[in-house]
Amino acid sequence: MSAAPDGRVAVVTGGASGIGLAVAERLARDGAQVAVLDLDAAARAASDKIEADGGAAMPVAVDVGDRASIDRAMGDVRSRFGPIAILVNSAGKEGFRRFLNITAGEWDRILAVNLTGTFHCCRAAVPDMVEAGWGRIMNISSSSAQGGQPFMTHYVASKAAVIGFTKALALELGPEGITVNTIPPGFIDTPMTRRNEQRGFLGPGVDHHASLTPVRRAARPEDIAAACAFLVRDEAGFITGQTIGVNGGRNT
Ligand code: NAP
Numbered sequence: 001m002s003a004a005p006d007g008r009v010a011v012v013t014g015g016a017s018g019i020g021l022a023v024a025e026r027l028a029r030d031g032a033q034v035a036v037l038d039l040d041a042a043a044r045a046a047s048d049k050i051e052a053d054g055g056a057a058m059p060v061a062v063d064v065g066d067r068a069s070i071d072r073a074m075g076d077v078r079s080r081f082g083p084i085a086i087l088v089n090s091a092g093k094e095g096f097r098r099f100l101n102i103t104a105g106e107w108d109r110i111l112a113v114n115l116t117g118t119f120h121c122c123r124a125a126v127p128d129m130v131e132a133g134w135g136r137i138m139n140i141s142s143s144s145a146q147g148g149q150p151f152m153t154h155y156v157a158s159k160a161a162v163i164g165f166t167k168a169l170a171l172e173l174g175p176e177g178i179t180v181n182t183i184p185p186g187f188i189d190t191p192m193t194r195r196n197e198q199r200g201f202l203g204p205g206v207d208h209h210a211s212l213t214p215v216r217r218a219a220r221p222e223d224i225a226a227a228c229a230f231l232v233r234d235e236a237g238f239i240t241g242q243t244i245g246v247n248g249g250r251n252t
Contacts, residue, residue, distance in 0.1 A: 004136070004233045005032035007056075009081040011074070013064050013121055014091030016042035018190030019140060022221030023088050023228045028055030030229055032086060035077040037062050037121075039091075056081070064091045064117030065109075067124075074124040083128035086232050089118045089162075090140040094192060095155045096201045107154045114158035118165065122180075126173065135178035136232045139166050140224070141243070143186030146251050151201075159184070163243055170241030179240035183227055186247045189218040214249030 010027045014020035016038035024046060028034045033056040036043045043059035050057035058080050060073040077084060093113040095106060118139055129135025144152060145160035163182050170180040187193065187209050197205050210218040227246045230236055245251050 005030045005086070007031060007033060008085040008232075009033050009035070009077065009083060010086035010088065010232075011035045011037060011077060011084050011121070011125060012088045012090060013037045013062075013117070014089075014140075016040075016046040016059075018090075018192055019185065019188055019221045019224045020088065020090035021046050022225040023090060023138075024057070025050055025053070025055070026222070026225035026229050027086065027088075027232065028057055029053070030232075032232075033057070033081040035060055035073075035081065035084075037064070037073055037091070039063060063113075064089075064121060065112035067120045070117075070120045070124050074121075078128070083132060084125040085129060085132060085134060086136045087121060087125045088138045088140070088228055089121050091117055092140065092142075092192075093155075094152070094196065096151050096196065096199070097154070098151055099153050102154055110154040111158050111161075114155070115161045115165070118162055122169065126178070129173075129178045130176050133177040135173070135176070136236075137166075137169070137173075137178065137180040138228050138231055139180070139182045141166070141182045141184040143184045143245070143247055143251050146184055146243075146245075166243070167241045174240055177237075179231065179237060181231055181240060181242045181244055183224055183244050183246055184251075185219060185224055186245075186250050187213070187218055188221055188224065190221055193218075212250075213247075217248065219246065219248055 015036035047059035142159035
């Protein structure tokens with residue numbers, strides 16, 4: 001009973017880069033048909049690579065903060081692959097700004113992508129899962145929501161809200177055969193992290209933080225993908241509403 005993907009349809013937002021890309025590639029390797037949702041043409045490049053590696057994938061350009069675009073995207077996925085069974089919400093926007101400099105517009109945009117985008121995607125995909133009596137949702141939050149992070153109040157608030165959202169949705173969808181979990185990564189070596197390192201937002205940098213991590217390395221996107229690959233399996237059906245740290249022991 002460990003099986004899952006088995007041709008099931010997985011939607012991965014932010015699937016063109018970093019964590020989302022690793023999750024999309026892994027789920028495709030494990031036999032899912034994967035829709036790569038991302039802002040632009042990068043979704044096509046990711047999808048092409050998955051197909052070149054022998055997987056089934058399709059690209060969809062969307063802004064997860066735009067409900068109409070998400071509804072269209074999920075419709076396209078259903079037409080091409082069938083009902084959505086697996087959803088990984090990895091699209092995210094970070095922000096580094098002193099609290100007193102955060103504008104209302106910046107606050108709204110971060111919340112729109114990280115929190116409302118997660119809501120839109122779940123809202124659009126869950127009906128398929130209810131119909132099937134089976135579903136898996138993994139929301140990528142952030143370890144910053146567990147410990148706080150200066151100069152990121154908008155981002156941290158959005159990611160903490162994703163953790164609460166996940167717990168509440170898990171309670172509601174448990175009876176429907178749908179699990180909902182959140183993975184709060186910390187210091188994954190991705191384009192987002194390297195971008196922030198270059199801008200000087202990460203203090204002494206990724207390698208320094210890796211040296212302080214109990215397992216003595218930075219996390220790789222594949223570490224998060226491995227957790228998702230487990231959570232989608234049938235045998236993970238009793239794990240729901242959880243905040244599952246994949247962090248090398250940084251937050252215990
Ligand atoms: P990444 O490499 O920048 O990937 C994020 C992807 O999401 C990018 O392709 C990005 O497109 C896309 N995206 C951004 N806004 C979007 C929108 N409105 N609609 C659709 N797609 C959108 O970042 P990552 O490091 O893999 O992060 C993935 C998730 O993990 C994020 O939610 C992030 O907050 C969370 N996280 C990451 C870390 C870490 O250490 N890396 C730590 C904690 C949490 P563009 O590149 O065009 O913007």
